[in-house]
Amino acid sequence: MVETRIIDGKAFAEKLRKRVASEVTAFHAATGVTPGLAVVLVGEDPASSVYVRNKGKQTVEAGMASIEHKLPASTTQAELLALIATLNTEKEVHGILVQLPLPGHIDAQAVLSTIDPAKDVDGFHVVNAGRLAVGIDALVPCTPLGCVMLLKDALGSLAGLEAVVVGRSNIVGKPLAQLLLREDCTVTIAHSRTRDLPEVCRRADILIGAVGRPEMIRGDWIKPGATVIDVGINRITGPNGKHRLVGDVAFEEAQGIAGAITPVPGGVGPMTIACLLANTLTAAKRQVGS
């Protein structure tokens, strides 16, 4: 039985946001440029509306300009593409983000491919995915970037460690696997069709839950002492009828087995917006050439 350390993503994200804010001040003093982030929300999904509000608030707190475009759910794909084409040309906009998920009638891949890769602060454009895959400078998706920051803070060097990523999405699983490879981990991407998933997970020194299924990863899937990063944010209704957030990992069962674990909420989630701010500053610096 080990004592499981709780990785405090909320505190780490706060420190990162402060660091970005002081770099924004220095960048503005040197260039006269205020980094600008345009966030586009289509429709009124309640969770997305909260995330977009928090992105705007934290962007301004970091000394950057926040430009919000809130469009009705009836917006056509052509109208959305036209807005992105305009944002691509605007000098005061250094980062563009389209909040996901989009309404069903819009092809998300077509939308993401229209964003100028230099302004793609989500890192979802195929150019940035390709640059990450071949190991050259890229804008890297925020949630995976946050996961690796937390891991390096908890463990130091990740070289040689066995990492299992459960989930193969373009937004988290695949880019996170690329980032872990860049850190010299031995990486397995597992998914719903993986044979004997519990046994594959038990190999992991680093186990990532990024599958979007509440508490799917059980305590006895975890190798004693492993570091567990839980990317899942699932809203469930408890027996008392109240809603609560749980991750993809059965958190209570992991206690006493995992060496360290991120909680939900307060683990990976807050890192997503902090890394978005860091990416926006990086994009602005590259566009200004400093």
Ligand SMILES: Nc1nc2c(c(=O)[nH]1)N[C@@H](CN(C=O)c1ccc(C(=O)N[C@@H](CCC(=O)O)C(=O)O)cc1)CN2
């Ligand atoms: N264009 C994008 N869309 C989406 C992304 C993304 O990175 N880019 N990620 C998610 C949503 N997301 C940011 O957009 C996000 C998710 C969660 C959190 C967060 O801080 N979570 C808190 C809990 C918040 C709650 O109560 O709901 C936590 O885990 O502590 C921030 C941002 C999908 N869409």
